[in-house]
Amino acid sequence: MAELAIDRDFLPRYGALPRAVQRAVFAAIGKFAEHTHAGLHLEKLTGARDPNVRTFRVNNFYRGIVVALGGARFLLKDVLPHDDANHYATTRLFTVNHALGILEDRDQERIEAFASDLPATAPAGVLDHVPGTELTRLGVDPDLIPLLRRVNSEPQLLSLCKLLPETQRTALTGFAAGLPADEIWREVSGLVMLGEEPGDVDPRDLAAAARRTPDRIAFVNGPIELAAILEHPFDLWRTFLHPTQRDVAYRDVYSGPALLTGSAGTGKTVTGLHRAVFLAGRLPDDGGKVLLTTFTRALAEALDRQLDRLCDTPTVRARIDVISIDRLAYDIVTRGRRKKFTIGSDEVLDPLWAAAAAAGPTYQNRAGRITKYGGAFLRREWEQVILAQGLTTVDAYRDAARTGRGEGLRAAHRDQVWAAVQAVVDQMTAGGLRTHTQLADEAAAIAGTGPAPYRHLVVDEGQDLHPAQWRLLRALVAPGPNDMFLLADPYQRIYDNQVSLAQVGIQVRGRTRRLTVNYRTTHEILDLSVRVLSGDDTLGLDDEHDTLRGYRAVTHGGIPSITTHTDRDGELDALIEQVGTWLDQGVEPHAIGVAARTGRVVDVVSRTLQDANIDVADDKRGVIGVRVATMHGMKGLEFRCLAVVGLDAGVLPAPNAVTSAADDPHAHRQDLQRERCLLFVAMTRARDVLYLSYSGAPSTLLPTARPAPGTAS
Numbered sequence: 287m288a289e290l291a292i293d294r295d296f297l298p299r300y301g302a303l304p305r306a307v308q309r310a311v312f313a314a315i316g317k318f319a320e321h322t323h324a325g326l327h328l329e330k331l332t333g334a335r336d337p338n339v340r341t342f343r344v345n346n347f348y349r350g351i352v353v354a355l356g357g358a359r360f361l362l363k364d365v366l367p368h369d370d371a372n373h374y375a376t377t378r379l380f381t382v383n384h385a386l387g388i389l390e391d392r393d394q395e396r397i398e399a400f401a402s403d404l405p406a407t408a409p410a411g412v413l414d415h416v417p418g419t420e421l422t423r424l425g426v427d428p429d430l431i432p433l434l435r436r437v438n439s440e441p442q443l444l445s446l447c448k449l450l451p452e453t454q455r456t457a458l459t460g461f462a463a464g465l466p467a468d469e470i471w472r473e474v475s476g477l478v479m480l481g482e483e484p485g486d487v488d489p490r491d492l493a494a495a496a497r498r499t500p501d502r503i504a505f506v507n508g509p510i511e512l513a514a515i516l517e518h519p520f521d522l523w524r525t526f527l528h529p530t531q532r533d534v535a536y537r538d539v540y541s542g543p544a545l546l547t548g549s550a551g552t553g554k555t556v557t558g559l560h561r562a563v564f565l566a567g568r569l570p571d572d573g574g575k576v577l578l579t580t581f582t583r584a585l586a587e588a589l590d591r592q593l594d595r596l597c598d599t600p601t602v603r604a605r606i607d608v609i610s611i612d613r614l615a616y617d618i619v620t621r622g623r624r625k626k627f628t629i630g631s632d633e634v635l636d637p638l639w640a641a642a643a644a645a646g647p648t649y650q651n652r653a654g655r656i657t658k659y660g661g662a663f664l665r666r667e668w669e670q671v672i673l674a675q676g677l678t679t680v681d682a683y684r685d686a687a688r689t690g691r692g693e694g695l696r697a698a699h700r701d702q703v704w705a706a707v708q709a710v711v712d713q714m715t716a717g718g719l720r721t722h723t724q725l726a727d728e729a730a731a732i733a734g735t736g737p738a739p740y741r742h743l744v745v746d747e748g749q750d751l752h753p754a755q756w757r758l759l760r761a762l763v764a765p766g767p768n769d770m771f772l773l774a775d776p777y778q779r780i781y782d783n784q785v786s787l788a789q790v791g792i793q794v795r796g797r798t799r800r801l802t803v804n805y806r807t808t809h810e811i812l813d814l815s816v817r818v819l820s821g822d823d824t825l826g827l828d829d830e831h832d833t834l835r836g837y838r839a840v841t842h843g844g845i846p847s848i849t850t851h852t853d854r855d856g857e858l859d860a861l862i863e864q865v866g867t868w869l870d871q872g873v874e875p876h877a878i879g880v881a882a883r884t885g886r887v888v889d890v891v892s893r894t895l896q897d898a899n900i901d902v903a904d905d906k907r908g909v910i911g912v913r914v915a916t917m918h919g920m921k922g923l924e925f926r927c928l929a930v931v932g933l934d935a936g937v938l939p940a941p942n943a944v945t946s947a948a949d950d951p952h953a954h955r956q957d958l959q960r961e962r963c964l965l966f967v968a969m970t971r972a973r974d975v976l977y978l979s980y981s982g983a984p985s986t987l988l989p990t991a992r993p994a995p996g997t998a999s
């Protein structure tokens with residue numbers, strides 16, 4: 287039976303082929319994977335630079351290209367129109383990188399043309415100072431060395447480099463720039479995602495090289511897997527995991543809770559989905575289940591859809607429950623009760639807190655004046671101290687640590703604050719009102735009294751969960767191997783919850799991994815987004831400092847635009863123009879997003895787009911269209927084209943979300959950092975295009991656009 291591998295770049299091209307051609311491709315390569323290539327005539331073209339390249343007939347117009355890897359193993363490289371396929375097959379040369387052990391290819395025909403244009407001998411080559419052994423040690427193909435010796439100017443070298451794989455290009459330009467070898471090696475090895483250490487590289491063993499290139503080449507386990515891959519050709523994440531993602535997702539055993547961090551777009555969710563399926567696949571048929579949970583219902587629905595695409599075994603799929611954390615808490619608290627609760631909105635609850643504050647405790651402020659605690663202070667105290675620590679008595683509250691809550695509260699004040707908080711909670715109870723956090727606290731207590739219902743837990747968007755939610759999750763699965771698999775990015779923390787997992791009984795020490803490659807966003811978008819963050823380290827859920835070291839994007843695109851307007855009307859006109867252009871360019875409405883800091887700006891934008899006959903997504907009414915949402919509502923989503931608007935001073939940072947520095951400098955810094963994270967989250971939702979705009983003065987958090995390194999300005 288022939289063994290077939292597929293090149294990553296082939297899949298999107300397959301996806302773009304006409305349906306009839308896709309069917310013909312599938313039939314041809316299906317035959318290939320099923321039996322041997324006996325049913326398929328593999329043609330070796332005369333004049334081919336590489337004796338291992340073959341083509342096969344798909345239909346009258348298309349031919350497939352494969353590389354014989356040795357034995358009955360083949361790499362499916364592409365399917366192209368007849369003439370293009372023949373040209374490709376005769377001009378490419380596949381080589382094994384001596385240093386990295388990976389399979390690479392180069393345009394040999396153009397290299398030959400380049401060579402014939404060079405003078406036969408050069409007075410002094412640009413790389414004469416580098417011995418040939420050093421060039422090969424860093425992965426330059428040895429057969430290129432005689433040609434390199436004839437290259438005597440930097441422009442010549444750059445022209446040649448354009449025809450070479452990126453690894454070799456990087457090595458050669460590094461040598462030409464006089465960089466030390468270890469620095470060049472760091473750059474070269476950082477470009478690829480090795481499945482394993484290369485060890486002794488055999489440059490003739492193409493199959494071994496293909497296996498060492500798992501982020502670009504996937505071996506297929508027969509026709510069923512092939513069909514599953516080809517069914518979703520654009521979902522590359524299903525097949526081509528980064529080696530770190532694969533290693534993390536498919537690790538046999540974590541001796542306890544494991545934490546995967548990584549900033550926006552690094553594939554945490556993708557890795558979590560793979561882990562959930564892997565764990566569910568190993569569960570015996572005894573009713574044991576995996577819980578996959580996340581922050582909101584919309585995100586849970588998105589996970590559900592992705593899971594359906596990843597897992598095609600119904601019995602395995604049925605062992606995974608996907609439920610948002612709020613739904614989970616609500617269901618546990620209301621299970622078996624006739625009376626249900628209403629979740630109190632801010633509009634309903636804020637007046638209760640304000641009234642309690644007006645009637646409630648006073649304190650002497652820094653200036654010596656007698657002042658009242660505000661409603662927001664009381665509510666935060668309830669959520670961040672009382673519910674966070676599950677405090678049920680005033681005595682417990684009196685002794686509780688109030689880390690991160692700014693100035694201390696003396697015992698007498700705590701008694702007053704407790705009484706004011708309890709008054710609001712009593713009113714809520716009387717009115718059948720609850721908050722999600724409160725329900726999580728109650729659900730944790732209920733869940734803690736019974737047997738744990740799940741075997742494994744996978745938790746996405748962990749950075750924003752409240753301690754009560756973590757207590758609930760801890761209670762849902764018995765401590766032990768593979769109990770909890772947690773995904774979080776502290777740079778995307780946009781709510782008030784700064785949690786230490788250790789303090790909620792979840793020990794991840796020694797089981798933390800970090801992803802660094804951003805698969806979503808372009809280099810240019812990421813470059814601008816990262817500059818929104820203050821550049822400081824941030825504290826992770828494992829109490830360790832997290833950094834953005836090594837965080838990088840793999841694709842390039844246009845420079846994000848920042849447009850300035852004198853007033854909101856002008857800004858909205860420009861937005862309509864921009865969204866209209868994207869639609870005209872064929873971007874589907876649901877692949878376009880518009881984010882703003884406040885609900886008010888969101889409402890204005892939605893109305894304006896609708897007035898311009900542009901559909902705006904409305905999940906409740908089932909309308910598919912451009913998604914307009916607050917920055918908070920953008921969490922976890924992604925769009926081909928994204929506008930972030932209303933980035934004015936006075937709107938971002940939102941004045942009501944930032945404690946004044948005079949009242950509490952510590953809270954002020956934290957609040958500002960949260961606003962920065964919020965903008966970072968919004969901007970990193972963009973895949974290809976990012977458009978930013980403001981009216982009047984720009985937000986102080988907005989970085990100035992600058993050309994990204996390596997990009998024309």
Ligand SMILES: Nc1ncnc2c1ncn2[C@@H]1O[C@H](COP(=O)(O)OP(=O)(O)OP(=O)(O)O)[C@@H](O)[C@H]1O
Binds near residue numbers: 522548553555804
């Ligand atoms: N190995 C991969 N190959 C191709 N695409 C990938 C890979 N891993 C992730 N992606 C894609 O990158 C994008 C981001 O992935 P994902 O949503 O899992 O990242 P994340 O770290 O959870 O992001 P965020 O924290 O910003 O929500 C998605 O479009 C996903 O399909």
